[in-house]
Amino acid sequence: MRALWAGRDAVLLDFADEADPATATLHAEAVLRTRMRHGDLAGVDDLIPTAQSLLVQATPGSGLDTLALRRVTRTLADDGDQKVSATTTSTEDTVVVPTVYDGEDLAEVAEKLAVGVDEVIAAHTETAWRVQFMGFAPGFGYLTCDPDSPAAQLVSIPRRRRSRPRVPAGSVAVAAGYTAVYPRQSPGGWQLIGHTDMRMWDVGWADPAVLTAGTAVRFEAAG
Structure with missing residues (x-):
């Protein structure tokens, strides 16, 4: 350090x-x-x-x-300070994001990984995620996973060669080592694998952002 x-x-x-x-x-x-x-x-x-x-x-x-x-x-x-990782969390501290896996890039992501769509969904939902940091837009969290987790290969997918001018709010995406939920409509170049109706940001809330650095997150297939 x-x-x-x-x-x-x-x-x-x-x-x-x-x-x-x-x-x-x-x-x-x-x-x-x-x-x-x-x-x-x-x-x-x-x-x-x-x-x-x-x-x-x-x-x-x-x-x-x-x-x-x-x-x-x-x-x-110090040995007494336990290292924080994506898996050292308790259920009650985990934000669960119900997700419909219908993203425009889902099939292409599966093809690039040489696996089926179901395997992509399983990797994303069976992985313990943690917000590494916030950035890009209010409420946008960059979520990482442990290197030996089922989704490590999934998030290694690169960004799209051309960004989209408008990515819908709630889009669930992967790219360049991270997964994320777009909190509002914005440009974006990540690979879209699904969407959630869960609101991630609202300036009217006492705590506007659902996610903060260090938050544990789990995605749950819905619909």
Whole structure:
């Protein structure tokens, strides 16, 4: 792990050199968030994970307590801190997304993988997913799976050569190592394998986004 200053009030923890940067990032986010709740990181008001790094953001203008941060980050490699992965979740903490597997690209994805459509659906529904980070659009979560999961090959499918100008809200897609649900209509270049009627984002809700970084997700075939 490398710690890189991002201005006076933030530090970027870079896990690119780890054996599994995604898991290391989620692990760090979980540990640091717990320490925040316990008051061990006074002044830190946000943690923003990406594919392989974590931004630790203090209140603007307050400066960052680097000694406190160093004390906490030293615990990341401790044996007592269990690594976070897509499978270390309990059922009650999992967001279930009912999905109709009727996407425009479903048959093509199956053909590229040299499997049947049913096998694509089974891989997607039998896998434990976790939101690695949020981005692209409000409520859009990038979901990853363990490398040895049934869907690891599925999400290795590349993006489409040409993006669609309008992808319907609720579209369930895979591409470039991730799966996702489009929270609203937008352009997009991912492979569409289905759709859900579940709303993923509503600015009128107290918590507008159903998904946040670290959320466990399971897709369930419906219809």
